[in-house]
Amino acid sequence: MTKAEKTMSREEQLDRENELLRLEVAYLKKLKAFRENPDAFLKKHKQQSPLNSKKKGSD
Secondary structure, three states: OOHHHHHOOHHHHHHHHHHHHHHHHHHHHHHHHHHHOHHHHHHHOOOOOHHHHOOOOOO
């Protein structure tokens, strides 16, 4: 247990743990979706480059 965790109330500790578990579940769901169909997953979650998202000549 870290120093910060020792100073947190029990409720705060549970909230933190809950948050971490939600993040882990979300990650595992995405990992499962990727393993089942990598091409569809990548197409759906493709991130645009900030440079590509700006329209040229719109200054």
